[in-house]
Amino acid sequence: DLIKNRRPASFPPGPRMFPIVGNMLSVDHKKLHESMTKTVFIKVTYGDVYSLRMGQRFVVVVNGFDAVKEALITQGDSFAERPVLALQLDMFKGLGEFYIYSLLFTNGNTWREQRRFALFTLRNFGLGKKISKYFPSTCLFCAGKPFYPHLIINNAVSNIICSLVFGHRFEYDDEKFKGMIEMCEKGIQLQASIWTRLYNSFPHLMRRLPGPHKTLQNIWEDVKKFIREELQDHKQNWDPSDQRDYIDCYLNEIQMTKGQTDSTFDDANLVACVLDLFVAGTETTSTTLRWAFLYMAKYPEIQEKVQAEIDTVIGQSRQPSMEDRANLPYTDAVIHEIQRIGNIVPLNLPHSTTREVQLGGYTIPKGVTVVPNLTSVLFNKNDWETPHTFNPGHFLNEEGKFVKPAAFIPFSAGKRQCLGESLAKMELFLFFTSFMQRYTFSMPVGVKPVFDYHLGATRAPLHYELCAMSR
Ligand code: HEM
Numbered sequence: 001d002l003i004k005n006r007r008p009a010s011f012p013p014g015p016r017m018f019p020i021v022g023n024m025l026s027v028d029h030k031k032l033h034e035s036m037t038k039t040v041f042i043k044v045t046y047g048d049v050y051s052l053r054m055g056q057r058f059v060v061v062v063n064g065f066d067a068v069k070e071a072l073i074t075q076g077d078s079f080a081e082r083p084v085l086a087l088q089l090d091m092f093k094g095l096g097e098f099y100i101y102s103l104l105f106t107n108g109n110t111w112r113e114q115r116r117f118a119l120f121t122l123r124n125f126g127l128g129k130k131i132s133k134y135f136p137s138t139c140l141f142c143a144g145k146p147f148y149p150h151l152i153i154n155n156a157v158s159n160i161i162c163s164l165v166f167g168h169r170f171e172y173d174d175e176k177f178k179g180m181i182e183m184c185e186k187g188i189q190l191q192a193s194i195w196t197r198l199y200n201s202f203p204h205l206m207r208r209l210p211g212p213h214k215t216l217q218n219i220w221e222d223v224k225k226f227i228r229e230e231l232q233d234h235k236q237n238w239d240p241s242d243q244r245d246y247i248d249c250y251l252n253e254i255q256m257t258k259g260q261t262d263s264t265f266d267d268a269n270l271v272a273c274v275l276d277l278f279v280a281g282t283e284t285t286s287t288t289l290r291w292a293f294l295y296m297a298k299y300p301e302i303q304e305k306v307q308a309e310i311d312t313v314i315g316q317s318r319q320p321s322m323e324d325r326a327n328l329p330y331t332d333a334v335i336h337e338i339q340r341i342g343n344i345v346p347l348n349l350p351h352s353t354t355r356e357v358q359l360g361g362y363t364i365p366k367g368v369t370v371v372p373n374l375t376s377v378l379f380n381k382n383d384w385e386t387p388h389t390f391n392p393g394h395f396l397n398e399e400g401k402f403v404k405p406a407a408f409i410p411f412s413a414g415k416r417q418c419l420g421e422s423l424a425k426m427e428l429f430l431f432f433t434s435f436m437q438r439y440t441f442s443m444p445v446g447v448k449p450v451f452d453y454h455l456g457a458t459r460a461p462l463h464y465e466l467c468a469m470s471r
Pocket of ligand 1: 103104105115276277280281282284285288344345348349350410411412413415416417418419420421423424
């Protein structure tokens with residue numbers, strides 16, 4: 001069918017495909033989530049389930065709460081895998097021929113074992129308590145003077161996952177660490193760029209060409225080198241009776257499963273999983289907080305209301321804790337609305353069918369890439385009163401109590417639902433309330449907040465300067 005340039009029988013329909021490129025040119029790659037959320041292509045309207053052909057690969061787009069829920073929950077088992085993409089294969093080739101490591105990209109037994117272990121281990125380290133210990137000190141925000149919040153926030157957030165995984169934090173002036181965080185960020189942006197789409201669509205050609213896809217491979221190689229050094233340090237000081245962090249627990253697991261031929265715990269997988277936690281655990285929360293500052297600067301009256309609630313419930317003399325959340329419905333609603341409108345993982349991570357399935361009246365064969373489009377759910381006019389306007393009221397009932405609409409799924413849903421969700425929620429709550437308790441944020445004089453973004457695997461605000469006034 002590919003050669004005949006047409007869709008298989010009963011396959012979800014979609015816009016006309018061109019030879020070789022398919023629908024590569026039917027979408028705007030800089031706003032891919034918006035392109036995929038619309039269903040009208042060249043005057044033809046498609047339903048909630050339609051298909052695009054990106055080069056040589058078909059992608060099924062699933063839009064709207066009902067269809068996404070049907071795929072990820074009701075038929076969760078059939079949509080639980082990740083597609084095996086050329087770029088991933090090439091990146092991990094050095095670790096074992098055609099064997100993909102990690103949490104984010106594995107399937108089957110490897111994914112199941114690694115996910116279970118990571119969830120269990122992260123939960124065991126008493127997340128909430130650690131966060132306040134790693135909170136950035138006041139002097140980081142040179143009060144009153146405009147500053148770029150980006151790196152400081154990345155660093156503060158990253159230190160949480162570092163303390164859980166590596167057992168220690170990094171200083172704000174540690175050049176090596178700063179370089180690492182910047183590299184991860186660049187990696188995330190490139191990871192979902194048109195270059196990687198081209199690579200996955202035309203691997204034979206792209207492998208021979210220079211370009212950002214090669215930079216990407218070098219970036220992840222450098223980050224892995226950094227993790228391997230941490231691993232070496234851990235091995236040198238390893239004491240099985242004192243498990244300090246994720247790496248220690250992992251080394252223990254390798255020891256315990258030694259000799260089992262089907263064990264998925266080894267050094268290579270350790271490095272890959274730590275890389276996932278480090279990357280997924282830094283960029284996401286930090287991007288959300290950077291949207292938070294922009295919205296607070298744009299809506300000072302909302303910021304004041306949050307501060308008033310925090311002043312009444314917590315006061316100024318103690319740090320916020322997770323127990324405060326239930327008593328801060330307005331603040332909680334604001335955080336949720338930031339996550340909704342911030343839409344930081346707009347196209348979810350790609351899924352893949354594990355068997356032939358029926359969805360929306362169409363047949364999708366096994367092994368087809370599926371995009372359960374989060375943008376289409378978080379901005380659907382049937383689910384949200386003012387989908388494109390910042391409105392904490394989306395999460396408050398008439399009595400001002402916090403409520404969470406079912407369509408709030410920024411962490412996705414089902415078997416692959418974000419592994420770091422509870423950590424991320426704690427981080428967002430504790431960072432946001434602590435910032436609001438201590439500072440008032442605004443743009444520098446004469447500057448308006450700009451909501452333009454850069455789209456990679458995440459949707460991130462462009463660099464901006466901010467003012468933080470101590471309260
Ligand atoms: C997966 C969102 C924070 C680790 C995901 C997915 C989304 C997501 C949409 C894909 C789910 C799917 O495929 O259906 C977010 C958001 C975050 C956040 C919005 C913060 C605001 C974190 C943190 C960690 C983390 C802090 C680290 C502890 C992961 C991992 C996966 C994942 C390992 C892959 C799960 C799997 O494939 O089984 N996240 N995430 N995330 N996230 Fe997060």
